[in-house]
Amino acid sequence: MRGIFIAFEGIDGSGITTHSKLLKDRLRSRKLDAIYTKEPSKEAIGTLIYELLMGFYPSLQRNEIYALLFAADRFHHLYIKLPGQPIHPEQGERGLRGVLHYVRDGSIVIMDRYKYSSIAYQTTSKEAAHGINLGDAGEDFVEAVNMYAPPPHILVYLDVDPETAYGRIRSRRGLQMFESAEDLERVKARFNDIILGRLMNTPEYCPGDNKPWLKKLRELVGVSAAELYPGGICYPVVIHVKETPEGKELEEELVSDAIYGAVLVAASEIGYRVDGAILREAEELYKQHDDIVKISIHRR
Numbered sequence: 001m002r003g004i005f006i007a008f009e010g011i012d013g014s015g016i017t018t019h020s021k022l023l024k025d026r027l028r029s030r031k032l033d034a035i036y037t038k039e040p041s042k043e044a045i046g047t048l049i050y051e052l053l054m055g056f057y058p059s060l061q062r063n064e065i066y067a068l069l070f071a072a073d074r075f076h077h078l079y080i081k082l083p084g085q086p087i088h089p090e091q092g093e094r095g096l097r098g099v100l101h102y103v104r105d106g107s108i109v110i111m112d113r114y115k116y117s118s119i120a121y122q123t124t125s126k127e128a129a130h131g132i133n134l135g136d137a138g139e140d141f142v143e144a145v146n147m148y149a150p151p152p153h154i155l156v157y158l159d160v161d162p163e164t165a166y167g168r169i170r171s172r173r174g175l176q177m178f179e180s181a182e183d184l185e186r187v188k189a190r191f192n193d194i195i196l197g198r199l200m201n202t203p204e205y206c207p208g209d210n211k212p213w214l215k216k217l218r219e220l221v222g223v224s225a226a227e228l229y230p231g232g233i234c235y236p237v238v239i240h241v242k243e244t245p246e247g248k249e250l251e252e253e254l255v256s257d258a259i260y261g262a263v264l265v266a267a268s269e270i271g272y273r274v275d276g277a278i279l280r281e282a283e284e285l286y287k288q289h290d291d292i293v294k295i296s297i298h299r300r
Ligand code: TYD
Pocket: 012, 017, 039, 040, 053, 066, 070, 113, 114, 115, 117, 118, 119, 121, 122
């Protein structure tokens, strides 16, 4: 096993940015090579997405357009360039590395949002700016345009009460016109369906060579699925974090402890080598918080 690819998902206001950054800091403080990165990116396509999210370009306010742009931003991010990475013109294209090159080379890459956000958000119709309804892009379409996005090794799902999430967004940055508690409820229901209802219960194994992303991985990153996914396990281990059990908010540090412990325990279970003392500490933290954090691992 080389590096680890971890994705954080959850509704707006669920704390994914806070907790993915805290995880990166904690891993680094143990001298592990952890990198934090975020979707949408701050590269050209991501910047266009932020403009759309702010309500510019009324004619582009369709979930099909969002799905295509997020998928383009994601492809660039995964295979071509990690945002913030300098371009060395003298090295040409070869000077660039995407998320998957870093994972290949041993880094722990933490993605703040990933393709499950596209599946949840772009299949939830809602009123955007100018009273335009974004429509529902349809799950088949979203899956199709994301065919080159491989599964992460670990998916951390922050399960937060929509009311709490709504309160946090409101106090943080004032209300954006297209965020309402009802929208959050509906996106949350989609996340629950996709992650808790499906991913956790119907594991997917790499079926030979016929996944489109396997070909792209070989072509652009130069690795086989077996090198990146030991045991041919091509589905994410899900870490389900109940951040607001019974609607009650928990302390940030407690949740961060739970996530850190669970991530290292899960990483070790799927073959990433974790140093003995670090693993023991992680197991202890995971055990202490097993009421709010659960790891779901399917074995063959
Ligand atoms: P967010 O993480 O909230 O960005 P910021 O913290 O910078 O405001 O992401 C922006 C929005 O984009 C958020 O509402 C979720 C949405 N989104 C999608 O609709 N589809 C996607 O594929 C992704 C990654 C995000």
